[in-house]
Amino acid sequence: MYFNDQKERRLGEKLDGPKLRKRLGKSLEQLKRHDPSVEVADKPTQILFVGNSSVMCGVSLEELEEIFTVYDGNCQFIVYPNKRTYSFVQFSSVEQSQKACDELNGYTSPVLKTSHLPFVIAYVENLPQESIAPEFRPKDLEIIDDFVNEETEQAILDVIYSNPKAQSMKHRAVVHYGHEFDYGSNAAFKPTDPIPDLFDKLIDRFVQEGYIKERPDQITANIYKPGDGIPSHYDTHSAFENEIISLSLCSDVVMDFKDGANSATIAPVLLKGRSLCIIKGESRYRWKHGIVNRNNDVDPRSNRVVARKLRVSLTFRKIRTQPCQCSYKEFCDWDREGEMCIPSTANAALKLEQTYVADVYENIAAHFNETRHSNWRAVQNFINSLPRYSVLYDVGCGNGKYLAPKDDLIKIGCDMCMGLCKIAAGKNTNVIRADALHLPFHSAADAVICIAVLHHMSSFERRQIVIREILRVLKPGGRACLTVWSMDQSDSEYSNMRKNKEESNELCELTREAKRLRIHDGKQFTQQDLFVPWVSDEKETYLRYYHIFRDGELEELLGGIDGCQLESITREQGNYVVIFKKIK
Numbered sequence: 001m002y003f004n005d006q007k008e009r010r011l012g013e014k015l016d017g018p019k020l021r022k023r024l025g026k027s028l029e030q031l032k033r034h035d036p037s038v039e040v041a042d043k044p045t046q047i048l049f050v051g052n053s054s055v056m057c058g059v060s061l062e063e064l065e066e067i068f069t070v071y072d073g074n075c076q077f078i079v080y081p082n083k084r085t086y087s088f089v090q091f092s093s094v095e096q097s098q099k100a101c102d103e104l105n106g107y108t109s110p111v112l113k114t115s116h117l118p119f120v121i122a123y124v125e126n127l128p129q130e131s132i133a134p135e136f137r138p139k140d141l142e143i144i145d146d147f148v149n150e151e152t153e154q155a156i157l158d159v160i161y162s163n164p165k166a167q168s169m170k171h172r173a174v175v176h177y178g179h180e181f182d183y184g185s186n187a188a189f190k191p192t193d194p195i196p197d198l199f200d201k202l203i204d205r206f207v208q209e210g211y212i213k214e215r216p217d218q219i220t221a222n223i224y225k226p227g228d229g230i231p232s233h234y235d236t237h238s239a240f241e242n243e244i245i246s247l248s249l250c251s252d253v254v255m256d257f258k259d260g261a262n263s264a265t266i267a268p269v270l271l272k273g274r275s276l277c278i279i280k281g282e283s284r285y286r287w288k289h290g291i292v293n294r295n296n297d298v299d300p301r302s303n304r305v306v307a308r309k310l311r312v313s314l315t316f317r318k319i320r321t322q323p324c325q326c327s328y329k330e331f332c333d334w335d336r337e338g339e340m341c342i343p344s345t346a347n348a349a350l351k352l353e354q355t356y357v358a359d360v361y362e363n364i365a366a367h368f369n370e371t372r373h374s375n376w377r378a379v380q381n382f383i384n385s386l387p388r389y390s391v392l393y394d395v396g397c398g399n400g401k402y403l404a405p406k407d408d409l410i411k412i413g414c415d416m417c418m419g420l421c422k423i424a425a426g427k428n429t430n431v432i433r434a435d436a437l438h439l440p441f442h443s444a445a446d447a448v449i450c451i452a453v454l455h456h457m458s459s460f461e462r463r464q465i466v467i468r469e470i471l472r473v474l475k476p477g478g479r480a481c482l483t484v485w486s487m488d489q490s491d492s493e494y495s496n497m498r499k500n501k502e503e504s505n506e507l508c509e510l511t512r513e514a515k516r517l518r519i520h521d522g523k524q525f526t527q528q529d530l531f532v533p534w535v536s537d538e539k540e541t542y543l544r545y546y547h548i549f550r551d552g553e554l555e556e557l558l559g560g561i562d563g564c565q566l567e568s569i570t571r572e573q574g575n576y577v578v579i580f581k582k583i584k
């Protein structure tokens with residue numbers, strides 16, 4: 001429909017008479033359908049309904065501002081990200097709205113870069129009722145609107161601006177009080193300007209009103225120009241106590257909270273000017289927070305576009321002096337005797353796999369089963385190549401997807417997960433509950449498959465034991481087919497998703513210590529040992545330990561084992577498929 005219009009209209013042209021009335025009529029019909037609460041006025045009012053002015057018509061908020069602020073520098077815009085073809089502009093006086101209406105009604109402004117449609121304008125009595133959708137928030141996050149009044153807001157701003165030390169960072173300007181956080185080392189503090197009296201009074205209120213127990217001793221003022229943001233980050237556990245309070249001033253802004261266990265889960269939260277945001281518990285220890293660099297936000301509750309103005313925030317934190325004892329240890333940078341690190345002892349490796357492999361599979365077995373149907377091409381080819389009546393062991397058979405099909409092979413599987421054994425046995429297969437390091441078989445196999453198992457072994461020694469066990473149960477001359485996850489995901493169907501732009505310059509990020517096991521965020525692998533989240537049907541997140549293989553690593557592993565002859569290593573969908581033979 002817009003194509004015809006584009007041909008008809010020329011920029012700077014003004015439509016009037018019956019044509020304009022007809023267009024306006026159509027636009028007002030849409031208004032009636034989508035926003036029946038809005039009443040069209042029969043005489044001039046301060047609020048203009050502006051048809052053909054939405055994002056859907058290719059008109060940006062910036063263009064609207066350029067066109068309408070000529071009549072009133074303080075006019076307010078109500079615009080929508082989609083679904084509407086119109087916007088609303090509210091003026092300070094009827095005179096101003098009348099002048100804008102007279103000059104712009106039916107006019108195709110040359111300011112418009114994409115749209116060539118004339119604005120069709122009507123006076124309305126009221127703005128649409130905000131349909132407030134419930135906002136999804138991370139657990140333990142608290143927002144208190146109108147925590148300070150406008151007078152206090154101004155007084156706080158005066159204090160901040162009186163500080164000559166506003167050091168300029170790439171985007172934001174930052175001023176510290178009490179102690180200075182050293183972004184370079186991520187954890188060191190040095191004393192700096194004392195906390196001003198006015199801020200101390202705010203802290204009194206935080207304590208009195210029960211938002212915090214202990215007084216913060218470190219305050220950061222962030223000054224954001226419209227368009228500025230702050231990268232998604234954790235406020236480091238080891239650096240600060242639990243409660244973190246952010247007081248927003250001047251502009252509204254949307255802060256995005258990202259689930260640390262599943263970065264695809266984002267909760268946008270509107271922080272209004274003069275509101276308090278208390279980040280504690282799960283919302284502080286498990287979720288990252290950040291503000292995207294952009295000029296306007298979409299209010300997650302009303303779906304309206306909110307233009308950003310200059311925003312000032314005060315973040316109140318207490319410096320931690322004792323070890324962090326949060327229950328979110330996967331996200332905690334405090335070293336707890338190496339529990340979340342690459343294991344350095346045999347016992348630690350066993351414990352890690354028990355918690356982050358065995359227990360997890362018991363919990364997710366049913367859901368895991370629902371997602372495991374298709375077979376790897378290379379594995380299927382390997383099975384198809386076996387002579388009739390060959391004995392095939394499936395080490396870590398999971399839900400039994402390779403055991404179930406009836407063929408001329410004698411197949412026995414094992415898995416250490418009871419839930420998966422039950423599911424596999426339910427498919428009329430032979431299954432034994434056993435782990436890959438202690439195979440319950442004699443050396444009777446013509447072939448072994450071991451699919452997506454070895455990457456759950458958390459030490460080189462344990463990976464070697466699995467290979468030795470496979471060789472032990474093979475007849476001389478028998479062959480094994482084994483798959484593991486590969487660092488290189490370029491041939492994976494998810495490769496585009498995984499290559500998402502790296503989050504720029506993550507701030508106060510968990511320690512970058514190489515030994516630390518971090519949570520895979522679905523992007524490219526940046527370390528070999530990590531946790532991969534599994535989100536269950538009930539939206540519970542479980543972390544599974546993985547060792548991701550780099551190029552050449554399987555050759556090294558197999559090369560060090562007597563009686564093992566490497567036949568081939570191929571790649572399939574981000575995995576290595578290796579075939580080897582027992583030669584003695």
Ligand SMILES: O=C(O)CCC(=O)C(=O)O
Pocket residue numbers: 220222230235246247289313315
């Ligand atoms: O501006 C804000 O509200 C948050 C600032 C922040 O997250 C920080 O300084 O760590």
Ligand SMILES: [Fe+2]
Pocket residue numbers: 233234235289
């Ligand atoms: Fe923060």
Ligand SMILES: [Zn+2]
Pocket residue numbers: 237238285324325326328329331332333334
């Ligand atoms: Zn912690």
